[in-house]
Amino acid sequence: MNNATELDPSYADAYNNRGAVYYDLKEYTKAMRDFNKAIELDPRYSIAYSNRGTVYYELKEYTNAIKECNKALELDPNNSKAYTTRGWAFIYLGLKDRGCADVRRACEMGNCDSWEDLRKKGHCL
Numbered sequence: 001m002n003n004a005t006e007l008d009p010s011y012a013d014a015y016n017n018r019g020a021v022y023y024d025l026k027e028y029t030k031a032m033r034d035f036n037k038a039i040e041l042d043p044r045y046s047i048a049y050s051n052r053g054t055v056y057y058e059l060k061e062y063t064n065a066i067k068e069c070n071k072a073l074e075l076d077p078n079n080s081k082a083y084t085t086r087g088w089a090f091i092y093l094g095l096k097d098r099g100c101a102d103v104r105r106a107c108e109m110g111n112c113d114s115w116e117d118l119r120k121k122g123h124c125l
Contacts, residue, residue: 012042019051028055046076053085062089080111088114091123100124 019034032055038048053068069086072079087102103124107115118124 010041012038012045012048015041016045016048016051019048023051023055023058026058028058031055044075046072046079046082049075050079050082050085053082053089057085057089060092062093065089066093078109080106080109083109084111084114091118096123 015034015038019031019038022028022031022034032052035048035052035055038045039052042048049068049072053065053072056062056065056068066086066089069082069089072082073086076082083102083106087099087104087106090096090099090102092099100118100123103114103118106112115124
């Protein structure tokens, strides 16, 4: 992954993808740095914003997660990951109805894992 950023330091996808690997490794500081770079290179990169929102969610910074997901959805209203992450953040902030609506919307787009999980746990009906 480092080779891609060295070969073309202006390739936003390479930073976003490396950030996703760091995220999976729970190296959130490195992930955030790469998502920030991807957005710096391409300010309309919806996926990088939703990925940044996911990092904030993992850090329990739910308000920041929502802000990032809002930006992602402003850029791409079909970003189901942003709806899912924002939905969970709303739920953890005690805004269950808003959270369930977002996760339901993600499911309508084909991303149903969280919706099924929330229903099984009785959070959303």
